[in-house]
Amino acid sequence: MRSIVASSVAVFVSVAVVSSVAQGGRGQAPAARAIPRTADGKPDLSGIWQVLDNSLDGNIEPHAASYGVHGGQGAIVDPPDGTIPYLPSALAKRQENYKNRARDPVAYCFKPGVPRITYIPFPFQITQTPKMIQISYEFVHNSRSIYINASDHLPGIDFFNGDSRAKWEGDTLVVDVADFNDDPQHPTWFDSTGNYHSDALHVVERWTRSGPDTMVYRATMEDPKVFSRPWTIEVLLYRHLEPNFRIMEYECQMFKEKLVREGKGNNLRVVESE
Amino acid sequence: MKNTHRAIRIAIGLAAVLSLGQILIGQAPGQAPVQPGGGRGGDAPAAGPVVRGPDGKPDFTGYWISATKTNINNGRGGIINPETGAADGKIPYNPEWEAKAADTAKNHMFDEPYAHCLPAGVPTNFGIQMGFQAVHDRNAIVFAWDTVGSTRVIYLDRRKHVPAKIRLYQGDSIGHWEGDTLVVDTTSQAAGWWDASGAVHSDASHVVEKFTAKDANTVAYEALVDDPVALTRPMTVTDNFRRNLNVPLGFKNRPTGYEQTETACIEGEQDIDLYTESGGGFAKDREAASDAPAGSVQPGGRGGAPAGGRGRGGPP
DSSP: OOOHHHHHHHHOOOOOOOHHHHHHHHHHOOTTOOOOOOOTSBBBOOEEEEEEETTTTTTTSSSSTTTTBBBBBOOOSSSSTOOOOOOGHHHHHHHHHHGGGGGGGGGGGGOOOTTHHHHHOOOOEEOOOOOOEEEEEETTOOOEEEEOOOOOOOOOOBBTEEEEEEEETTTTTEEEEEOBOOOTHHHHHHTOOBBOOOTOOEEEEEEEETTTEEEEEEEEEETTBBBBOEEEEEEEEEEOOTTTOOOBBBBBHHHHHHHHHTTTTGGGGGOOOO | HHHHHHHHHHHHHHHHHHHHHHHHHTTTSSOOBBTTTTTSSSOOOOOOOOOOOOOOOOOOOOEEEEOOSSOOOTTSSSSOOOTTOOHHHOOOOOHHHEEEEEEEEHHHHOGGGGGGGGOTTHHHHHHHSSSSEEEOSSSSSEEEEEEEGEEEEEOOSSOOOTTTTBBBBTOEOOOOOETEEEEEEEEBSSSSEESSSSSSOOOOEEEEEEEEOOOOOTTEEEEEEOOOOTTOOOEEEEEEEEEEEOGEEEEEETTTSOOOOOOOOOOGGOHHBBGGGTTTSSSGGGGGGGSOOTTOOOOOOOTOOOOOOOOTTTOO
């Protein structure tokens, strides 16, 4: 019964996504808007950014609300049905993750991975230089170094948040992210629903300023062990304009450890038995 | 993949040891570093002029090494002795906090913040954590340390400090330029440690740091540290940051030279393995003794804890 309801919701929402894609895609602001630039003429990505659609961290696919998760239309613009093109053999693992979603790595304060770290409900600060960009995240002092210097990925080193090498294509920063970690005890997921990848994940991010205070973030995922074809999300980021707004600290492990010590760790999420 | 992981850890560890070795043999700032496979460079070229950004201010972007100071209170921690001006001073604790620091060193070393993956604070970060990356644009300078992977943002827009009731592990840092010196004012710092040897401080500290660019590869550092609760007077802590020109083997021929890699601290924390699943840990509940409270530590849980082992903060 549950699965029938779920799939009809998925069909309904994916129709909505298809129609919005046909109108030019979500989050695309008019192209003519002026964007700020750095001294070397590149688009200035610096500042403090955050996603407004907080349903994405709960589930990157179209979904109705559930406990602790806002309902949302998902972020997947390709394939057009808005769902992740899992290999049939890989789907069972997602279902297993869903049952065990109290074990969401982010609930344990582990690194969220890429692209999830971009759309968790916490701000991040981009610091931009001609040769590298540093992203400093409020969530458990995560950071990413993105090199813009024609360098290759580091051979043989795994990263929770991937190894990032970038180049400019016109006004878009294109970041190639690879060398993802495959530690089975500390995986990274795309959302708290358990959408997942293997260590073969390869992500290509496209960061495009779309106006004075907005940025379109696209990420294409390929992983031949888990997905039948590449798939793409598009997320709109907003720049924080509040006076004095700054990255605070969310040292989540202190809160989590306290709950665990008190025997309340799983109360972070209600786990349904299915 | 696991094995690769381990090999890389060893390689990085080795790189860190090499860097530390250079510090220990007292290499002067700006001198050419030992090149892998090449030995010491002989007559080292003098470091170039201060690197500057588009605004003409010094640009601190790069990877830097500070001298390690796991104990700043032993006369070798860079604290200025106000009588002699030499950097061999001690922390001017009042008697109550002198006793508190001694007790911490003796009985509470496990509370060391960075042992719990917490940012170490200001100026402690620089003392105990060796290598760090700085990235600098017109809005801010952000630091990222290898140890704990902690970060710190210094805002450069002369903004206001956060409201006084807020406490942050790294404090709230606002910087401005005085010539080639970046002056940074840090308030709202949580109580913490000034080193890794129990030198505790209160949550009332106020730190004014000066980062002065000396040449392309050297930054002189000075921090005026006040803590009216713990100290009888403010103290000055000094350090010298050297650009890391030492490129370990794995980074050879890369356009960036040395690159900072990711540090995963919380992911390696073992405590949670020892707590039972019903309490949010990873150990199987069926292994729990029936009279133990939920969340208590049981021997033999996942992670192979030795019998009788207990995690931090577990019930006595």
